[in-house]
Amino acid sequence: MPKAFRVKDEIERAYKNAEVxxxxxxxxxxxxxxxxxxxxxxxxxxxxxxxxxxxxxxxSALIKKAGF
Numbered sequence: 906m907p908k909a910f911r912v913k914d915e916i917e918r919a920y921k922n923a924e925v926x927x928x929x930x931x932x933x934x935x936x937x938x939x940x941x942x943x944x945x946x947x948x949x950x951x952x953x954x955x956x957x958x959x960x961x962x963x964x965s966a967l968i969k970k971a972g973f
Contacts, residue, residue, distance in 0.1 A: 912937070915961070932951070934948045937968075944971055
């Protein structure tokens, strides 16, 4: 889960009022939701050639792009 903690820290640094919850699961699941809107999903790509974890700064940029 170290990568998940990195993303959690990234979001909390960029958005001071953010409430970030990590829910442990097995099998490569990783989704970032803001107000029930999916911002990033590794889960939907499990087993495909595009399955990957977000790059540094990617989630914060996607949250900003989504208007949050």
